[in-house]
Amino acid sequence: MSVRVRFAPSPTGSLHLGNALTAVANRRFADERGGALVLRIDDTDPIRTIEGGEQAILADLEWLGIAWDEGPVRQSERAGLYSGMARAAERDGAAQRDVDGSLRLDGLTLLRADGSATYQLATVADDLDLGITHVIRGSDHRPNEEPQRRIARALGGELPEVMHHGLLLGEDGKKLSKRHGHASVADFREDGIPAAALRAYLEELGLPSHDVHLDRARIGRLAIEAIAGMSDDELAAAADAPVELARALRGARTLVEARAIARQIGTPAAAALPTDALPTLERFAELRMGAPDRLAEDDARAIVRELKAVGGDLRAVRLALTGEPRGPELWTVVAALPAAEALERVRRAADSLSHR
Numbered sequence: 001m002s003v004r005v006r007f008a009p010s011p012t013g014s015l016h017l018g019n020a021l022t023a024v025a026n027r028r029f030a031d032e033r034g035g036a037l038v039l040r041i042d043d044t045d046p047i048r049t050i051e052g053g054e055q056a057i058l059a060d061l062e063w064l065g066i067a068w069d070e071g072p073v074r075q076s077e078r079a080g081l082y083s084g085m086a087r088a089a090e091r092d093g094a095a096q097r098d099v100d101g102s103l104r105l106d107g108l109t110l111l112r113a114d115g116s117a118t119y120q121l122a123t124v125a126d127d128l129d130l131g132i133t134h135v136i137r138g139s140d141h142r143p144n145e146e147p148q149r150r151i152a153r154a155l156g157g158e159l160p161e162v163m164h165h166g167l168l169l170g171e172d173g174k175k176l177s178k179r180h181g182h183a184s185v186a187d188f189r190e191d192g193i194p195a196a197a198l199r200a201y202l203e204e205l206g207l208p209s210h211d212v213h214l215d216r217a218r219i220g221r222l223a224i225e226a227i228a229g230m231s232d233d234e235l236a237a238a239a240d241a242p243v244e245l246a247r248a249l250r251g252a253r254t255l256v257e258a259r260a261i262a263r264q265i266g267t268p269a270a271a272a273l274p275t276d277a278l279p280t281l282e283r284f285a286e287l288r289m290g291a292p293d294r295l296a297e298d299d300a301r302a303i304v305r306e307l308k309a310v311g312g313d314l315r316a317v318r319l320a321l322t323g324e325p326r327g328p329e330l331w332t333v334v335a336a337l338p339a340a341e342a343l344e345r346v347r348r349a350a351d352s353l354s355h356r
């Protein structure tokens with residue numbers, strides 16, 4: 001029988017990192033066995049269903065590069081299946097109607113008095129109906145296994161094989177939540193962690209048998225590696241910058257830093273320069289005029305080296321070009337700017353000096 005697994009988030013918005021771990025583990029389990037991953041949206045609980053929640057999850061999965069083979073299958077569209085399966089169990093004598101009209105199985109409610117399915121019934125009915133062979137989910141669902149096994153039998157089937165993985169905790173060992181600063185995929189994305197880095201971290205964790213503490217330092221190192229692994233085009237696109245800036249973006253540890261560098265070079269702030277900076281600016285202008293419009297690494301490094309050799313004020317050049325006292329290596333800034341733009345910035349800085 002070919003392997004079929006499912007990832008079944010509730011549509012509460014951007015995926016909790018622990019849920020993303022479950023998704024990655026299911027994808028890998030299917031891939032290693034030539035199986036299929038079904039995406040199921042558990043959207044019957046109004047408290048756990050928020051506007052746009054499903055789209056946020058689909059966007060997170062796409063961002064992380066986690067594809068699904070079937071779905072999304074929405075529980076809210078399958079009420080008929082659940083009540084049909086429950087009624088069959090009632091006819092078989094496996095489930096009993098309560099005085100209040102609900103349908104029960106040894107104390108477990110399958111259908112509420114209003115006829116709606118409980119989470120336990122819906123999830124088991126789906127696992128059977130969708131032909132799921134293995135359930136892989138977080139160990140917070142461990143207490144559900146035994147009741148779900150009984151429900152599966154009452155529905156005339158067998159629960160798939162169930163594997164529970166350890167949970168992802170905060171660095172303090174408590175349940176990972178907003179309190180820790182980063183809990184959802186969106187939190188890491190907004191912090192500039194590349195998708196490849198977050199995916200690699202989740203792949204590294206695999207299917208942990210015990211709870212694991214989030215290792216932010218590890219994610220930070222993977223982010224640096226992921227940025228190093230990007231082509232110039234990829235990095236520039238990720239930082240919303242023209243590709244000429246790629247070399248300057250290389251020093252960034254996150255995509256947020258890369259975007260800040262791109263802004264610094266693209267739309268520099270005005271900065272006050274030391275009054276004795278003029279000779280350095282003049283020397284820079286001479287060197288820049290004598291070099292090609294678009295600079296190769298060697299040309300750009302040569303300009304900076306030459307300025308240093310004559311005791312030039314490199315900080316003043318940086319201030320004139322970027323408006324900031326610190327930033328990426330100066331040669332990368334010099335290389336990022338076409339000649340006319342660099343000369344214009346230096347001229348403006350020199351003007352502001354002579355007018356003081």
Ligand code: GLU
Binds near residue numbers: 136137141
């Ligand atoms: N919808 C449940 C959750 O979000 C998952 C149910 C299951 O995997 O059995 O945790």
